[in-house]
Amino acid sequence: MKMKLDTTQFRVKEGHAVNLGQWPTRVDPFYTSKKDYKKRLQSQVSELSDLQQLHYASNRYAMLLVFQAMDAAGKDGAIRHVMSGVNPQGCQVFSFQHPSAMELDHDFLWRTNKALPERGRIGIFNRSYYEEVLIVRVHKEILHSQNLPDALLNENTIWRDRHQSIVDMEAHLHRNGTRICKFFLHLSKEEQRQRFLDRIDDADKNWKFSMADSEERKFWDDYMRAYPKITPERRRELKQIRKTLSD
Structure with missing residues (x-):
């Protein structure tokens, strides 16, 4: 069952900075009921599982797959629901919280490089190396x-260098040969508040x-100001990858 969903509306255009406050946090439902949603999801997960087997065999x-979001946006749920039907032998999930003493050295x-997927596998990052220019910046x-050496702790250069x-x-x-897909799960500040309250009440x-x-x-x-600073680097990244494909 194919979903008629135009994904281009969710993509960040090359070279465009992003103001998260101007992006919608809701979309029109592409399903008619909860039952219809589950049926569509099951169909998509089944197709994903078939593709993963081909990916593994080749x-x-x-x-x-990189998932970034504010707290309570649904990273865990999205990963669980979408990837639950994929063979665990070909899929790995890593969640990156506060770094350990070893990681800080x-x-x-x-810490993210040593968790990268092998050929034939799907690796999923619940948070990622982008934390180093988000939470560390905040x-x-x-x-x-x-x-770090004192000479590197320069606010004028360190974030540019990390990007x-x-x-x-x-x-x-x-x-x-590693293909990267990045997903930012967007929610409003009010919706985050409500989800926190739900966690307390339930x-x-x-x-x-x-x-x-x-x-x-x-x-x-502070986070809303930090996230847009990531996206301008995307222009340079795409140009480098395009050059790689042309060589």
Whole structure:
């Protein structure tokens, strides 16, 4: 069952900075009922499972799915519902929380690089290396815990340099057969508030709530300013990949 959904409306255009406040957090439903939704999802998951088996058998490419979002946007649920029908032998999920002492003693891409998928597999990042230019940018104390030389702790250059490192890393992966798809799950500040309240009121969801989530909510505006700073680098990344395909 094919879904008639125009995905181009969700794509960030090349070279365009993104103001998240101007992007909708809801779309018109593409299903008629909850039963219809489950039927469509099951059909899509079945197709994805078939494609994953071909992907695994060919053993030529790797696929990396990157999920970024504010807290309570539904990263865990999206990954669980969409990937639940895929053979676990060909799919790996990694969630990146606060870095360990060992991770802090390596370069900022180390912990995600060692989790990259092999050829024939689908790797899923629940949060990713983009945390290093998001949460670290919002919470400067994390940056200072990374044991970097003082000369590198320059606010005028460090974020630009990290963006460039990410662009270079992704271009390198592309040249070596890893295809990357990135998803940002968008929700409004009010919707986040309501989902936090639901987690408090619903006993089955209590385990999802943390006071740290409530504290982090205070930095909403800081994150909304940090996210758009990621997207201008996309122009340079696409140009590099296009050049790779032309060579």
